[in-house]
Amino acid sequence: MNDDVIAKWELSRRRVLGAAVGLGLLGPGAAFGQASGPWSQAPRSKVDRLNFVVWTYGDIYSRIAKQFEADWGVKVDSTISSFNDHPTKLATMFAAGEKIDVSQSSPFSFPNFINQGLVEPLDGLPGAADYAKDFTAFTKQVAVVNGKIMGLPYFSAVWVWNYYADMMEKLKIDKPFTTYDEFIEHCVKAKKDGVSRYPVLWVAGVGLEQLPGTWYQMTWNRGGTFFDKQGNHMLGAGSVARETLKWWANTFEKGLDISDPESLKVQFTTSAKAFGAGKNLYRGPNHHYGLNVANDPAQSPIAGKVKVHVSPGEGKTIGVSHVYFLSSANRDKEWAWKLLQYLGGRTKDGNYTQANGLAKDAMLGSGYTSVMNSDVIKQGWAPWGDVPAILKIWDQATYIGEVCSSIYQPWHFPWTDQLNIEVQKCLTGQITADQCCDNLIKGIADAKRKV
Amino acid sequence: MTLAAPKMAIDRPAKRRRSSREMSAGWFAFFMNVPTLLFLGLVLAWPVLYAGYLSVHRVGLAQLRRGEFPFNGWENYGRVLEDPLFWTALQNTAVFTAITVSTEVVLAVMIALLINQSSIWTSRITRLLILLPYAIPPIANGLIWSFMYSFQFGFLNRILFTLGLISDPVNWAGNPDTALYAVTVPYIWRTLPFAIILVHAALQGVPRELYEQAAVDGAHAWRRFWHITLPLLRPVIAVILILRTAFAFAVFEEILAITQGGPGDATWVAAWYSYKITFSPPNNFGMGSASAFILALMIGVMALIYLRTIYRRVTL
Numbered sequence: 001m002n003d004d005v006i007a008k009w010e011l012s013r014r015r016v017l018g019a020a021v022g023l024g025l026l027g028p029g030a031a032f033g034q035a036s037g038p039w040s041q042a043p044r045s046k047v048d049r050l051n052f053v054v055w056t057y058g059d060i061y062s063r064i065a066k067q068f069e070a071d072w073g074v075k076v077d078s079t080i081s082s083f084n085d086h087p088t089k090l091a092t093m094f095a096a097g098e099k100i101d102v103s104q105s106s107p108f109s110f111p112n113f114i115n116q117g118l119v120e121p122l123d124g125l126p127g128a129a130d131y132a133k134d135f136t137a138f139t140k141q142v143a144v145v146n147g148k149i150m151g152l153p154y155f156s157a158v159w160v161w162n163y164y165a166d167m168m169e170k171l172k173i174d175k176p177f178t179t180y181d182e183f184i185e186h187c188v189k190a191k192k193d194g195v196s197r198y199p200v201l202w203v204a205g206v207g208l209e210q211l212p213g214t215w216y217q218m219t220w221n222r223g224g225t226f227f228d229k230q231g232n233h234m235l236g237a238g239s240v241a242r243e244t245l246k247w248w249a250n251t252f253e254k255g256l257d258i259s260d261p262e263s264l265k266v267q268f269t270t271s272a273k274a275f276g277a278g279k280n281l282y283r284g285p286n287h288h289y290g291l292n293v294a295n296d297p298a299q300s301p302i303a304g305k306v307k308v309h310v311s312p313g314e315g316k317t318i319g320v321s322h323v324y325f326l327s328s329a330n331r332d333k334e335w336a337w338k339l340l341q342y343l344g345g346r347t348k349d350g351n352y353t354q355a356n357g358l359a360k361d362a363m364l365g366s367g368y369t370s371v372m373n374s375d376v377i378k379q380g381w382a383p384w385g386d387v388p389a390i391l392k393i394w395d396q397a398t399y400i401g402e403v404c405s406s407i408y409q410p411w412h413f414p415w416t417d418q419l420n421i422e423v424q425k426c427l428t429g430q431i432t433a434d435q436c437c438d439n440l441i442k443g444i445a446d447a448k449r450k451v
Numbered sequence: 452m453t454l455a456a457p458k459m460a461i462d463r464p465a466k467r468r469r470s471s472r473e474m475s476a477g478w479f480a481f482f483m484n485v486p487t488l489l490f491l492g493l494v495l496a497w498p499v500l501y502a503g504y505l506s507v508h509r510v511g512l513a514q515l516r517r518g519e520f521p522f523n524g525w526e527n528y529g530r531v532l533e534d535p536l537f538w539t540a541l542q543n544t545a546v547f548t549a550i551t552v553s554t555e556v557v558l559a560v561m562i563a564l565l566i567n568q569s570s571i572w573t574s575r576i577t578r579l580l581i582l583l584p585y586a587i588p589p590i591a592n593g594l595i596w597s598f599m600y601s602f603q604f605g606f607l608n609r610i611l612f613t614l615g616l617i618s619d620p621v622n623w624a625g626n627p628d629t630a631l632y633a634v635t636v637p638y639i640w641r642t643l644p645f646a647i648i649l650v651h652a653a654l655q656g657v658p659r660e661l662y663e664q665a666a667v668d669g670a671h672a673w674r675r676f677w678h679i680t681l682p683l684l685r686p687v688i689a690v691i692l693i694l695r696t697a698f699a700f701a702v703f704e705e706i707l708a709i710t711q712g713g714p715g716d717a718t719w720v721a722a723w724y725s726y727k728i729t730f731s732p733p734n735n736f737g738m739g740s741a742s743a744f745i746l747a748l749m750i751g752v753m754a755l756i757y758l759r760t761i762y763r764r765v766t767l
Contacts, residue, residue, distance in 0.1 A: 091730060450735060
């Protein structure tokens with residue numbers, strides 16, 4: 001998550017009460033936590049304070065820190081930076097020998113953090129095994145490494161398409177595309193009719209899952225992957241990934257010129273905000289929760305008109321989970337575990353407070369099966385989109401690691417740096433898709449050397 | 452000559468002036484410089500030397516945490532020099548530096564000459580206003596220009612469109628053909644005041660008589676500038692060249708705020724390369740230090756070239 005972490009968490013008193021009432025009506029699994037359990041017992045040791053190092057997301061961290069202090073009498077300090085700066089901040093604090101109790105990670109940085117000794121396994125800690133039983137399949141892929149529980153879930157998301165319903169109507173197109181040819185047809189028509197200068201807005205800004213995620217998703221949707229089970233690349237001549245890139249590049253300026261040039265800069269939330277301006281017909285596959293920006297009247301002039309759409313063919317798409325973890329530089333393992341649970345597990349009352357709140361207020365998916373199956377999701381997401389449609393897409397989603405298994409490797413991060421560069425060069429017509437893929441194949445060995 | 456207690460030295464007989472208790476000018480200067488040297492050594496030299504030490508060791512997060520750095524000789528330097536991205540970054544840095552430094556020098560001299568005209572009352576206001584961009588933090592400057600350059604909603608495209616200069620918006624920061632040049636503008640805008648101030652200060656020191664004599668001899672404005680002003684500005688221009696080159700080589704904030712190195716590698720510069728290598732996983736501090744040292748070496752060479760060409764000729 002990147003700029004998705006901006007300002008979308010404004011939990012008013014009314015909302016809290018509303019949520020509490022709403023949750024009270026739900027089943028015991030989701031709404032009422034199990035009041036007695038390891039999460040309700042105080043650690044035997046004593047600490048004056050604890051801290052976490054996280055990336056920004058509204059005021060969720062100040063609120064959860066206050067709740068922790070109120071419940072346990074221990075003050076919590078927070079170091080909060082932007083998503084992109086988070087690995088840097090965490091790395092420098094760790095290198096400088098500072099105490100870090102709890103932190104978080106995208107699945108792309110996580111293998112690196114584990115590899116460099118930042119992450120403490122959770123096995124054997126009270127209640128950890130119970131959490132693992134409730135992990136969704138996505139979460140297991142990130143949080144369980146070599147059979148060890150290495151983290152608790154922060155949130156999950158799946159890649160979906162969006163379209164602007166009014167523009168579709170104006171173009172007299174009765175339903176969104178079902179094939180990529182139809183997609184091109186719609187976009188060319190929108191441009192030709194003067195309805196939209198740039199009919200499609202992609203999320204192709206530099207990032208770990210922004211531009212790469214768009215390519216991964218479309219490749220997977222067409223039946224391809226980036227690496228096979230043995231870890232061999234699947235980027236050679238004629239590969240699905242290569243052909244997908246050729247197709248994608250052709251939508252940009254040097255080809256059909258139907259792609260919004262802003263695509264190369266936008267991240268998840270900024271693309272949702274830009275789409276809210278109502279100038280594009282489609283918004284390329286990206287995190288589902290962009291709808292809570294594009295359909296928010298306070299942020300989008302076309303709120304309510306942005307619809308979710310399934311990917312072509314069988315509707316294959318990808319999903320991702322981010323995690324919180326216990327830092328190996330913690331000051332007290334038992335207390336750090338307690339704090340970690342407030343962020344990624346249960347609070348003292350046994351509720352998944354943070355996960356429920358994120359689902360209800362920010363449209364984020366949960367890494368816990370019980371939360372995903374609860375009414376918190378169904379009711380919480382309803383203001384922004386067609387929940388059954390999204391959940392159907394969710395069921396068809398495959399974890400991103402299946403598509404690009406290098407994410408489990410420490411060299412994935414430097415390789416992604418190169419991927420961002422090469423693919424942007426390809427999309428802007430500086431190199432061909434063939435050259436791009438050839439460079440990326442060569443880059444695998446270079447990235448491995450950098451680790 | 453002695454500098455210590457000059458009044459007493461005048462009163463004393465010549466013989467006593469060479470007393471062993473009196474300090475020579477060289478020693479006096481040396482001792483006066485010691486506190487500054489110590490301070491600089493502590494806050495500048497130590498980190499630089501430490502980075503040099505890291506550059507010949509294998510240093511990741513785990514090593515930094517443990518404080519144990521396996522020696523790996525010149526391996527980090529070798530890997531940096533083998534990396535094509537480093538050379539791309541260096542090339543972009545050279546282009547960026549050439550454009551920004553040359554533009555700044557020319558504009559600084561022109562603007563300083565203008566605001567030096569005491570007969571024009573507006574020049575006094577200009578003198579104040581000219582400092583404003585220098586007061587803006589670099590990262591804020593980058594963000595401001597990022598908004599200005601926005602493809603669909605930016606002021607720049609809006610103004611150009613309104614004036615009829617463009618019919619379609621231009622993707623200033625998102626097009627690989629224009630991105631690097633687009634980043635030079637905010638940088639020049641922010642740092643130009645520094646150069647103007649230096650040139651303006653130097654202009655204050657040019658004796659009026661020289662211009663008066665030249666005017667009597669019939670020299671017109673251009674000849675007066677070429678034969679009087681410019682030669683006398685050479686030392687300060689050399690200083691500007693050295694400082695601005697050093698800073699332009701290390702440009703970072705505008706890149707971070709506007710392009711983040713993109714699109715592709717179109718705006719990857721040397722400092723961005725060092726930053727990414729060091730602070731992005733896998734956090735290769737050794738390699739990052741090596742790349743920074745190579746950059747420092749290049750800046751040093753450039754400074755020497757300036758000193759040997761421009762500065763020395765004037766002092767002769």
